[in-house]
Amino acid sequence: xxxxxxxxxxxxxxxxxLLVCILLFCVFPFYWMVTTSLKTQIVALSEPPQWIFDPTLxxxxxxxxxxxxxxxxxxxxxxxxxxxxxxxxxxxxxAYALARFEFRGKSDLWFWFITxxxxxxxxxxxxxxxIVRWVGxxxxxxxxxxxxxxxxxxIVIWLCTDQFRxxxxxxxxxxxxxxxxxxxxxRAICLPxxxxxxxxxxxxxxxxSWNELLYAIVLTRNDAKTAPAMAISYMEGYSxxxxxxxxxxxxxxxxxxIFALIASKQLxxxxxxxxxx
Amino acid sequence: MRGSVVSNxxxxxxxxxxxxxxxxxxxxxxxxxxxxxxHYFNLTDLGDVEFIWFENYSDVLTSDTFWNAMGRTxxxxxxxxxxxxxxxxxxxxxxxxxxxxxxxxxxRLGLVLPMATTYAVVGLLGQVMFNLKYGVVNQMLGWxxxxxxxxxxxxxxxxxxxxxxxxxQWTPFCALILLAGLTTVPDEIEEAARLETKSWWTVLRHIQxxxxxxxxxxxxxxxxxxxxxxxxxxxxxxxxxxxxxxxxISLLIQRTGFRAFDQGVASAQAVVLLAITVILSQIYIKIFxxxxx
Numbered sequence: 001x002x003x004x005x006x007x008x009x010x011x012x013x014x015x016x017x018l019l020v021c022i023l024l025f026c027v028f029p030f031y032w033m034v035t036t037s038l039k040t041q042i043v044a045l046s047e048p049p050q051w052i053f054d055p056t057l058x059x060x061x062x063x064x065x066x067x068x069x070x071x072x073x074x075x076x077x078x079x080x081x082x083x084x085x086x087x088x089x090x091x092x093x094x095a096y097a098l099a100r101f102e103f104r105g106k107s108d109l110w111f112w113f114i115t116x117x118x119x120x121x122x123x124x125x126x127x128x129x130x131i132v133r134w135v136g137x138x139x140x141x142x143x144x145x146x147x148x149x150x151x152x153x154x155i156v157i158w159l160c161t162d163q164f165r166x167x168x169x170x171x172x173x174x175x176x177x178x179x180x181x182x183x184x185x186x187r188a189i190c191l192p193x194x195x196x197x198x199x200x201x202x203x204x205x206x207x208x209s210w211n212e213l214l215y216a217i218v219l220t221r222n223d224a225k226t227a228p229a230m231a232i233s234y235m236e237g238y239s240x241x242x243x244x245x246x247x248x249x250x251x252x253x254x255x256x257x258i259f260a261l262i263a264s265k266q267l268x269x270x271x272x273x274x275x276x277x
Numbered sequence: 278m279r280g281s282v283v284s285n286x287x288x289x290x291x292x293x294x295x296x297x298x299x300x301x302x303x304x305x306x307x308x309x310x311x312x313x314x315x316h317y318f319n320l321t322d323l324g325d326v327e328f329i330w331f332e333n334y335s336d337v338l339t340s341d342t343f344w345n346a347m348g349r350t351x352x353x354x355x356x357x358x359x360x361x362x363x364x365x366x367x368x369x370x371x372x373x374x375x376x377x378x379x380x381x382x383x384x385r386l387g388l389v390l391p392m393a394t395t396y397a398v399v400g401l402l403g404q405v406m407f408n409l410k411y412g413v414v415n416q417m418l419g420w421x422x423x424x425x426x427x428x429x430x431x432x433x434x435x436x437x438x439x440x441x442x443x444x445x446q447w448t449p450f451c452a453l454i455l456l457a458g459l460t461t462v463p464d465e466i467e468e469a470a471r472l473e474t475k476s477w478w479t480v481l482r483h484i485q486x487x488x489x490x491x492x493x494x495x496x497x498x499x500x501x502x503x504x505x506x507x508x509x510x511x512x513x514x515x516x517x518x519x520x521x522x523x524x525x526i527s528l529l530i531q532r533t534g535f536r537a538f539d540q541g542v543a544s545a546q547a548v549v550l551l552a553i554t555v556i557l558s559q560i561y562i563k564i565f566x567x568x569x570x
Contacts, residue, residue, distance in 0.1 A: 015371065026387040029391075032406055047410050049412070094291060101282070101283050101287075109296075118501075118555075118557075120506040123307070123547040126310055126534050126543055127309040131305075146302055149298060207393060213397040214509060218531075232513050235401070246401075261386060
């Protein structure tokens with residue numbers, strides 16, 4: 001409306017108010033999460049809710065040192081990092097092949113990846129549970145690391161294929177004339193140039209694995225329990241420990257939000273897996 | 278599309294490991310799920326596993342519980358998605374306007390937060406914020422003279438709550454995709470149009486919408502997939518209740534398989550869900566993406 005000239009303070013006021021509202025709408029739940037995590041159970045259960053109170057860190061010390069949330073976070077970290085490393089190690093060469101080689105069935109492979117993105121994890125969680133129980137690997141981190149590849153591998157392949165394709169062919173051709181094989185071209189020329197995509201897909205892979213709940217509650221019990229599975233174990237019983245639940249939630253969410261802000265430019269592309277070009 | 282033709286050995290060296298792993302973790306379990314779905318298979322009664330042909334499937338396909346959960350899932354999609362797109366578009370148009378760079382950058386960063394948040398935590402936050410007595414949302418409604426709403430305990434409100442939370446988490450996603458679409462409109466065309474008309478609606482309809490189509494398609498496909506997958510947020514917030522007011526399809530399958538222990542029926546439900554998902558995604562892909570990579 002105020003496209004030409006009249007960008008006075010008055011015409012900007014509604015815009016500013018709207019933007020601030022949007023921002024508040026996005027951020028307020030996090031504010032409430034953090035403040036609730038600093039409340040004692042008595043304050044958390046006051047009616048109406050209190051906005052001003054004496055903050056305490058007791059929820060954090062309790063969940064971390066008494067309830068073992070620290071261990072579950074370490075489990076989450078080990079699982080998320082391992083699955084990410086594996087996804088990149090397996091996915092990058094595959095992405096290179098999809099971007100650089102001509103072969104039969106290439107588009108079928110592409111359909112398979114897209115379909116992978118659409119399938120509900122519960123469909124795989126059922127048979128996984130039975131198979132894993134049968135081979136005696138229930139409640140191990142190894143199983144989660146492997147299962148999470150079902151969504152991490154496609155995303156690495158997807159984003160990296162895109163990036164490999166944008167690297168000019170002339171570079172390869174020059175290298176081939178020099179007598180370099182495809183493995184050398186991949187490692188020495190293309191992979192370094194594709195580092196941005198590798199970094200972003202690693203961040204996604206980490207976020208998705210860190211956030212995952214369904215496989216975690218189906219496939220783990222105690223030893224390999226992840227942080228989100230731990231958070232929901234507070235939800236049993238009649239009097240819910242709100243402060244502890246929110247402290248655990250805060251601990252889970254903070255690393256994710258930091259990563260999301262770092263990768264904010266690529267986040268939408270990663271979530272759509274290249275569906276918007 | 279250009280590409281090198283290489284020997285099978287080179288090709289498999291690059292792509293073989295990934296295909297092998299995805300086949301082992303993505304296809305073998307599916308085959309096993311089909312096997313389970315053809316058996317009477319109850320975790321509390323494992324001595325009695327018995328091949329029963331398609332009995333589980335006829336149970337599932339004639340069961341009200343299954344189709345109600347399916348219907349509920351699509352109802353959620355059909356209610357939440359238009360809201361997300363409409364509000365998302367408004368936000369995108371607002372952010373696309375020139376000026377106020379700092380505040381707009383800040384807002385864009387803010388929009389990133391909801392969709393990255395652990396879905397389980399979103400559900401837990403819902404429990405805390407929408408609690409009947411201690412919840413801040415009811416307190417805020419009180420400021421406007423609206424009485425406390427029993428969000429989680431009432432079947433209808435619980436469904437509305439899931440819609441609200443879904444809208445909170447995914448509207449920013451729509452906004453950012455559509456904003457990316459708006460920036461693909463060539464500046465000359467947009468400026469020329471703005472000289473012609475002062476109406477933002479005309480500009481949107483005739484100039485911007487065509488550039489938004491790819492984004493809208495992506496939103497439709499992904500929101501459909503994610504709604505069929507929806508589990509964490511609802512499980513941590515309402516556990517599918519009260520009754521089965523918020524029992525969406527993935528929650529129903531989880532309950533059948535792991536709380537009623539009937540793996541046979543649950544696998545049949547999962548296979549039907551998979552079939553629906555594959556058919557839907559093939560339709561979407563056929564309509565919108567004619568060419569491959």
